[in-house]
Amino acid sequence: MTTVDLAPLSVWPQDLSAYCFEVPHTDESLLFTSGKGIRLADAAGRTFLDALSGVFVTCFGYDCEPIAEAVTAQLRTLPFNPPLHGTNHAALELARGLVDLAPDGITAAKLVNGGSESVEAALRLARLYHRAHGNPDRVKVLSYYHGYHGATFGSLSLTGRPDVSRFGPGLPGIVHVWPPDCLESFWDVPQESSGALAAAMIERTIEAEGPESVAAIVMEPVIHLRGMAVPPADYLARVREVCDRHGVLLVFDEIVTGFGRTGQPFAAQTFGVTPDILCVGKGISGGFAPLAAVLMAEHVAAVLGESGGPVSFAPSHTYAANPIAAAAGLAAVTLFREDGYTGRVGTLAAHVEPRLRAVVGGRGTVRALGLLYGVKLAGGDTGAGERLAAACLRRGLILRGQDDWVVLAPAFVTTPGEADQILEILGDALDEVCGGGR
Template sequence: MTDEAVTDPRHPLSSWPSDLSAFCFEVPHSPEALLFTSGKGVRLADAAGRSYLDALSGVFVTCFGYDCEPIVSAVTDQLRTLPFNPPLHGTNQAALDLARALVDLAPAGITAAKLVNGGSESVEAAMRLARLYHRAHGEPGRVKVLGYYHGYHGATFGSLSLTGRPDTTRFGPGLPGIVHVWPPDCLESFWDVPPERSGALAAAMIERTIEAEGPDSVAALVVEPVIHLRGMALPPDGYLPALREVCDRHGVLLVFDEIVTGFGRTGQPFAAQTYGVTPDILCAGKGISGGYAPLAAVLMAGHIAAVLGEEGGPVSFAPSHTYAANPLAAAAGLAAVTLFREGGWPARIRELAAYTELRLREAAGGRGTVRAAGLLYGVKLTGPGERLGERVASACLRRGLILRGQDDWVVLAPAFVTTTAETDETARILGEALDEVCGAAR
């Protein structure tokens, strides 16, 4: 793709067949939608032969890039050996090995893993598990689940109900028993609460909400440690430990939705370790398979797993899904986890993260505030007009850079294998897009 082609705002981005009537797109089709044909390293190609630098890892998924040979080989070998097993009659060795590897990677106290197909299923399972836990302990009235306004937890009915965003209401009333609460960054944005106070105040508001709803009616609090759809809003110091204390005080289970933050993104295996707080249930997904198969997991502490079977022995949690713990997905996940554990990736992630943060701050200048947690970045934008995030993301895409933009923010999540030269390219293009949308840096 020539420089002229990628910087011309009139240049068409995609090359589509004439008949699209049979295909239902995941998001509304737009003139910017791309028909991807191949990927290598951190770059993608479309049907028109154009190349794109993917600074979003697909969508927080392809952490080892698009041509990771150890994962490709593991999936290929598994495909030739056992592509599927009858789930009503047993499981497979790759699934058993992956569950043990995930538990070993997780914070101390996590003892079991249930494998599922995606993040939405993981959150759904966590909600069911929370209710089941309290029922098993003689409190069947604990059915309410608290979650953030402006969070995001998935697209199935229960996970979408937990997602506190106005655009979910077009499907009608959500799951009964969902209660939404304000996260700290909303207090900062809406009411100018300073960051040094927002965490304590938000935790206190959640505790008041639990008390107002009746603690004996609340099963769980589900939170994203870093809130993606708030432009990667970071937890203030002391906030997550305060939530742990609030939940313990009222017998409420604390659930971390780490679909985005898990599997090395924050520099540790999970954000729970980065922020020093262990939840009762941890939902993991996205990069857990490196993007080579649909895969997610529900990781649970020992006291949660104990209601599903003998302590230290086999546990079971049904109903489940036909493709849960599928041999191909499990093989991809096991290869990805093994590579992460044995390839020295945490240290490499932290080194790349520090360099990337510096370059993004330089690119943003005075036009946005950079939020960083490992290789997760949000840029909270300032500038003229509305829909800054979408406009900056569009300007980047025309120049051959993939990131995500919405409202007044853009987010990036570079692959672990990104080079410093590719980081420099990302920062350069982002800077050019900001020049176009927000004006030159001061």
């Protein structure tokens, strides 16, 4: 048997950034070498507690044996199939499993490779749906200012943030609207009325654009890049009503919120609102393979063919419904469904949330939903989030910080003791960056 050994790190080129443009690589950069549970090790021998689940991905930890075994078995049996000529059992069973987890009314799944691709597919599907119903002029898509939907051209066009303008004009027909959190932050609208006002503004926007030209609205139920902004309780139901009145498809981008994060399989169930299209990814494979999916209500799936049902439809990319990725996803879905992870998420969330609020104290506002946490730091310092994340990293804790917020998303397998360690480090970092206040 031929084996390939990597050269020792000491003989690698000093300037690795000359070879890799994914991230700027310097002497201070992390070069991860292994992971176990919720801990990562790097080439310098340091260990880190991961309080972000990679990036909302490794919900079962870095060494989940059932998923690893499923991937290994699939690798040895069928690593790939010609997607133009057929599919595979793992893909079909995963599609069925996802539909079973989804809200009532969702009947079909299309497997794709990542979250951005899922959103792209939703865009195409929304336009196709209206064309199939004799409304080819319904091509406009609404999305949030300050939302985030991915890094491909269409998904980036939906991302209403000024920092993406460096790539030039986005996809035509994208119209941005304001979410409740922005109304609260920028115009001091009280939270008890921000949901109703934001929903009314969406309706006015649809009317101003012309309902006959609007295909869909794409939104994150909880907005990640606003520091996990959780909407008012009645907001999403109001938006559902607006969409129904004007024949506009409602698309939830649940790449971050889906697959158990909010305490239910999807945020749609947490908020009691079923969209027409549901984009899911990240934790869907536990981080063991690139994988995402588009879930569809029956009336939307009907435009793709007469068969309908909880199946994976014809592929649009070479690696869509890949057997190895599907095997990882099927193992993760099975684990989530059969090992009581909904209850485990709730138990861990009940342990973390009050302790997190105590650690933050008056230094910020905590947003919490299941195992999604955002801390909006007080004072409006738009660099405080990055400084706090850096202070945590120096202490061996990984979370995400940007603008005036940080976010945490502990893995489902985090123990109470590990959660307490995470919060202790966060508290020390807050003392450094924001001063005392616990």
